[in-house]
Amino acid sequence: MTASRSDLRLTGLTKRFSGFTAVDGLDLTISQGEFFALLGPSGCGKTTTLRMIAGLEEPTGGSIHLGDLDVTEKKPYQRPVNTVFQNYALFPHLSVFENVAFGLRRRGVKDVKKQALEALDLVELGHLAQRRPAQLSGGQQQRIALARAVVNRPQVLLLDEPLGALDLKLRRQMQIELKRIQTEVGITFVHVTHDQEEAMTMADRVAVMNHGKIEQLGAPAELYEAPGTTFVANFLGQSNLVAVTRSGTDGQYTMVDVGGQKLRIRTDRCSSEGELLLGVRPEKIRLHSAADPVPSGLNQLTGGVVLDASYLGVSTQYLVRMPWGQNLTVFAQNLGIGERFSDGSAVQLAWEPDHSFGLAGDAGAGVESTLED
Template sequence: MTEQTTGTAIPAPTPAETSAPAPAATPAAGGGDVRLTGIGKTYGTATAVHPLDLTVPQGSFFALLGASGCGKTTTLRMIAGLEDPTSGTVVIGGQDVTALPPYKRPVNTVFQSYALFPHLDIYENVAFGLRRRGRKDVKKQVEDMLELVELGPLARRKPHQLSGGQQQRVAVARALINHPQVLLLDEPLGALDLKLRRQMQLELKRIQTEVGITFVHVTHDQEEAMTMADTIAVMNAGRIEQLGAPADLYENPATTFVANFLGQSNLIPAEVTGASGDDLLLTAGSTRLTVPRARCTTDATRVHLGVRPEKITLTHADADIAEGRNRLTGTVVDSSFIGVSTQYVVRTDTGQELAVFEQNMDRDTRVTAGATVLLHWNPAHSFALDAAQAIDAGTTEGDA
């Protein structure tokens, strides 16, 4: 959701941002968890969100991650009460809020556009929700909130005198001062440049840790989700593809979509030909490879063997390699120096192009475009997925 204001027009405050959260019912087991049960949304014959079950633990930083049109924002808006679900229930802190309007839910929402009041200074922007509720003595609460977001010295400035990141922190402070059980963030950093966005990722995580309330954050940015979230739900076509901690999703993707969308993966078509101890034996073209049985998600014999670009070591073809490592030979077709690393594209003997990321430490000057090279990696860094899945799922906007 993107709102813009022009001139001195006053942006209309949304109920979710400015009204007092309704007192929650006495929490049942699960405390302040957000529980979605069978929640779904259709628009005519189009399905935005297929019925899904999801629990967001109290006090966690939770991310809904996916590309445009995957259903993540619609899911957030159903939690906020800004969209009525076609099916299912929304329970927050043990209270069924499915039928409640936004202003009666114990949530506040921060959008990509900050929608600050341009004629009010920062202090009064943050105090707005309390004053709207008839509170007279707001000084201590506003000062505490401005200290939390590290904007105390700027309290009497107007929004146009602040940077984008500072304005975003004001929007967060204005939402948090009402003490919601859950703060919902809809692409809150999308309007910021890359450097400022990375700074704000750390700031939001710090704020969430300090206040200890549940944050549910919608984003299309994989790095943003992995930097901030305790748990990520990767969404695709209105469904949750995989749910878990960032490191687990990255190291152990369950589908080709997750492997490609969360970071970058090399997926190599291969066939399972046997087993040796805890390893599966594979062939890719005429090359033999292995993968731990525990890192194979399927019983199928045709698989996609996956390995992340940074897990691969690239050497000149005449280098000595330790036994037991997976290896492929190929030719460098492209290289890009990006500072911290060099990114290579290598066409292997199987005819497939693989990406390799090498840190810029002791670079082999012989590894240039046209050079014959050897790629090798620890088999434990591989994973195997059912080849019935599209090998390029998650690589384009259309897959979302």
């Protein structure tokens, strides 16, 4: 990606605490106007990275540039950056209007009323301007915190787990609202979260972090459909990862073997050397009765036995024991057609070869179908 004069650039950014490296030589360019997500588990370094961008944490090494401006050693108030925190940090003694106007007054802006009301209208809460924060719901308080940050028109808006305190339904509503607001104001958003759905719903690009480094960077669909490591495959969604043996090539496909059964992976989606894990997402697999014919051209695994069937409303989650002793997960959408399998059913699994991906991995690494959290 070619850097422009307005991009946020992190170069070799490092933060060490005593005996621990939280962020390890991070190189990252975030485009102006982009909605960017830093995604990863607790302790991966994403929040420390955000705090260094904000000026709340001093880097051990590396640099931070906003366009042509080197802000690495500048104080927080000297940076064209605002932060929205999970706990909102609203002033309880001030009205909603005064909370939003606070930053404008500190900067000596003359037309405070017009800009503050426009920011409240942006988050659709202009009618609550005279209320106090304690009189608002959690979702409304989050919108006020966002309006207070956006009204200053920062070059970059940092969001630190901003929806973590909201219940599931409200969180999903706010995901849509945040994306709408970001699109309207055109400010660069850098969003820290451990919630994969949140990152995929809102972000233009996602950086998956692990142990202070970026494991993989790209558009949400790219990371989901073609994960580059076992960590990404299991953190961003759920994956079945099966240790396989290479057995040759067939045109654009690499042929592999597991328990004497032949499968195919597109060679361009396959690690080029070393031990190999075949990955396939649970929702890509279709279950068939052991006695039914499977359409030709599909990857097929026979000899499965259903260990558990969990009805989840929109889908049924099956846990299937395979002949080589591994349990694989299948998500079958509940369309009201087709067979629903019970515990103990003999089944076979089938999926399009193009839905497989091949990852490098030493023996046993991430082989079980798991969901990291």
